[in-house]
Amino acid sequence: MPTKYKGTPEEVQALDTYIKLQRATETSMSRTTAHLSNFDLTTSQFAVLEALYHLGTLSQRDLAEKLLKSTGNMSSVLKHIEKRGLISRERNENDNRYMRVCITGSGRTLIDSMFKEHVAGIVEEMSVLTSEEQAELARLCRKLGLRET
Amino acid sequence: MPTKYKGTPEEVQALDTYIKLQRATETSMSRTTAHLSNFDLTTSQFAVLEALYHLGTLSQRDLAEKLLKSTGNMSSVLKHIEKRGLISRERNENDNRYMRVCITGSGRTLIDSMFKEHVAGIVEEMSVLTSEEQAELARLCRKLGLRET
DNA sequence: ATAAAATAGTTAAACATTAAACGATTTAAT
C-alpha cells in the first residue's frame, strides 16, 4: 500500500513503513479478536478481564494505565462487565479514593473457558513468521514504541 | 511487557510479539496523530480527507474498503466533514446507488496547510529505526498482514 | 490546623465504530 505522496526517499520510506505497520496491526488484531463475540465480549471488556485474571486486583487507575486508556473509559467498560457479574468493585479501605476491581468467579470461569482458544488464534496468526522473524519484529516494536534503545 | 501466561515457548513468543506489536502501534499512532486536534480533525476524518486528497473522488464503499471501516461508519464520518464543508457528495448518474465523494477546495486547503507537518511527525517517529530496520519492519508487517509470502 | 494542591473516579458531550435492519437501485436468472 505505498503512499501516493511525493517526498524524499526518507519520507517515502517512513510513510511506507508507518502505513504497513498500521494495516498489519489492524488486520492481525481484527483476526485474533473476532472470536470474542462468541462470548459476548468486546475487545475492551476482554482486555480488562484478562488483565485482572493474570495480574489480580487492580485500581481503575492502574487498569487504565496498563491498557493505555482514560479513567473515563474504565468507568464505562467496567460498568458493563460489572452489570454482567464478571467483575466486582469495592472501595479501598485505606484510601477511599481508590476502587479495588476484582474478577469474579463467573468472570474467571469465562476466561478459563476461552483463553486457550484465544492463545491458539494468536499462535496461528503469528505462525506465518519464523521464530527469528518474530523475535526481530518484537525487537523493532520495542525500539519504536519506547523510542529508546 | 511480557505476559504472565505460562505456555509453551512457541506460545510465549507469539504472545510476546503480539502484545509488543499492539503496544508499539498504539503509541506510535497516538504520537503521530496528536497534532490533528490543532486542526479540529479526528483521525478518522483526517484519514478520509487524506485518501480523497491523494486518490481523488471515491464512492463511500471504496472509501470504506481503503480505510478498513464499515459503510455505516463512512456515513457517520462523512456527515461531519460534509457539514463542515471539507467534502461534497453527489449521486453517480450512471448508477444511482453510488455516491461520488469529493474533497472540496476548503478541504484541500486544509490538508495543504498541515500535511507536511504530518509527514514530518511520521519521519521523526520512524527515525529511531535505521533505514534497514524500517525496511525489515515493513517486510515483516507485509508478511503478517497479508498472511502470504 | 488549615488552606492549597494533587489524586481517583464519575458524568456528559461529542465522535467513532459495528452489526443488523432497511429502502432504493441495479443486475442476473428464468
Add this chain to the structure above:
DNA sequence: ATTAAATCGTTTAATGTTTAACTATTTTAT
C-alpha cells in the same frame, strides 16, 4: 418482462473513547 439476488448507502442500538468539568478524598505546605 418479471422475479430474485446482489449492491450501495442510511439509520438505529449498543458500546467504546476522550476531554473537561465535577465530587470526594487524601496529601502537602505553611
